[in-house]
Amino acid sequence: MSLAMEDDFGIVYVVENAQQFWSELDDILTMPRGAPPTLQQLDGMMNRWLGICAIYHELYLQTPLQLEHAVDLLLDSELWAFHSERMCENLAETAKSNTDPHAQLVTFNVLLRYGQRKTDFFRAQRRWGTLVPLLMDHTLVEIDENEDGVIEAKLRLVGVRLLYEVCRWQKLSVAELRVFDDSFIDYLFDLVEQTRHVQDETFNYSVIKLIVAFNEQFMVASICDREQSGVEQNRVLRVLMRRLGSSKTFGENMIFMLNRAQRTSDDLCMQLLVLKLIYLLFTTKGTEEYFYTNDLCVLVDVFLREVVDLDEDSESLRHTYLRVLHPLLTKTQLKDVPYKRPQIKCALESLVRDSRIHDINPTTKRLVERCLGGEWCVQLKKADDVSRSSTPSDSVAPSRSHLGLPASVDGMGSGTPGKTLKSSRSAENMVAKGGIRVGAVRRPSNASAGSFSGVATAAPSTSTSKPPVPYPRRKGTASSEHVERLHVERPSHSHHIDLSSQSDAGGEPARTKLRKPPPAPVAPGVYSAPPPIPPKRRKPPAVPVRSGRQVTVFETIKTSATSPLTR
Helix, strand or coil: CCEEEECCCCCEEEECCHHHHHHHHHHHCCCCCCCCCCHHHHHHHHHHHHHHHHHCHHHHCCCHHHHHHHHHHHHCCHHHHHHHHHHHHHHHHHHHHCCCHHHHHHHHHHHHHHHHHCHHHHHCHHHHCCCHHHHHHHHCCCCCCCCCCCHHHHHHHHHHHHHHHHHHHCCCCHHHHCCCCHHHHHHHHHHHHHCCCCCCCHHHHHHHHHHHHHHHHHHHHHHHHHHHHCCCCCHHHHHHHHCHHHCHHHHHHHHHHHHHCCCCHHHHHHHHHHHHHHHHHHHCCCCCCCCCHHHHHHHHHHHHHHHHHCCHHHHHHHHHHHHHHHHHHHCCHHHCCCCCHHHHHHHHHHHCCCCCCCCCCHHHHHHHHHHHCCHHHHHHHHHHHHHHHHCCCCCCCCCECCCCCECCCCCCCCCCCCCCCCCCCCHHHCEEHHHCEHHHHCCCCCCCCCCCCCECCCCCCCCCCCCCCCCCCCCCCCCCHHHHCCCCCCCCCCECCCCCEECCCCCCCCEECCCCCCCCCCCCCCCCCCCCCCCCCCCCCEEEEEECCCCEEEEECCCCCCCHHHC
């Protein structure tokens, strides 16, 4: 498809493909050689470039990347490099006089792109004072959000972005802010709610950035008026207070924007503006609980990350986070919801730690002390003190031997002072009264011998029972080799044993007193069957060690020690 365009000089342009389109743009922006061009020729070059971009916009400038590339061709040309001021004036007049939406879209994108390169361009109040009403008109256009690629939607987006840049770089007076009345601010909040389900979040986030930029302007401009009249003049806060229940998407997306912010200059500025509005919501009566509790928890996670990760160049942003953190923990629902309080305390203390290694900013120290002086932190410190006092450090658990017995057992006999059992000795070597050794009541299970739950009677059983069945020793349960050769009789009842070390007057070795509680009633003739004896280890196969011409000699493998399972 080919379209024809005729410029002011009678030149007709017919473009048939994309390659020819980009070639024509390069030719138009090439300065003529020889005599210097006149002002009329310079204006004609600008008008030809704008005209060909407007006519073929829907064919070759459909995507934002293509349009951005065409604008960069203009900004990088000699025409713009030497005559940028005159070209800006021409574009501003074209935006006000030309009613072609495609020409306006290209014009606004040139102004936006140039302002992003040179921020002083947005500070010219004389130029933008006449363009702001036009940008507001494009913002107020009703558009069906389900339709994609509508030229009015593209104009609305670039209009919102230009308004944000103007409010970001200029300081508007109270008189200049009157054009942004309550109905316009309320409409911006409606746009946020209407576009919450749109897949492309660019426009939604752009409107939120414009709202927080307006909030900054009203905050600065109303300082003097509030001191004189005593009435809050912040129009953004006043409108939001009237619609707290119908602007939940606005609060949710503000937190999402903070969470997704990068380390670019634009995102750093956006974070400052968003945090200032959040601070107002936390400190204004009636708006403290505007956010959901789950959103506040996400906000705490963002604060924990940012206050620690921000570098020294972003110290002012860290101070803003700390200023907002205090009312976040003391004014909102989090004053009753202890969410990550130990982590917050640790992160705050890390900011003012190691003052001997690096200098601590006095403002940072003051803000950290303010946060740590909150009621939430006072309660946390009290809870820590109570937990420490409930578990004193001087209470040491008694040491135990390798069999699980206490290293020191108090005497429980006839009042004779008990001796200390050394943990290195085996309890099985102790001789008990009545000729019974502790090894006779040893449990053949993996349970701790110190508990002795389920130990049989200590004295030899006089009842008729089956002959004792020897159990294989367990290797490695005690260091004494004597313990490994003991075979005990399986108990039929469960008793408790108290061991007390005592010596008689004759210097006899210490004996163990066994105190037997009343036996539990057991049905006559009922005995516990012993577990089956493990199978013996198979003999290793013979291994050939040498061979002759006809005879091969085999030799069995010798183990280092006899297996306990064969005994």
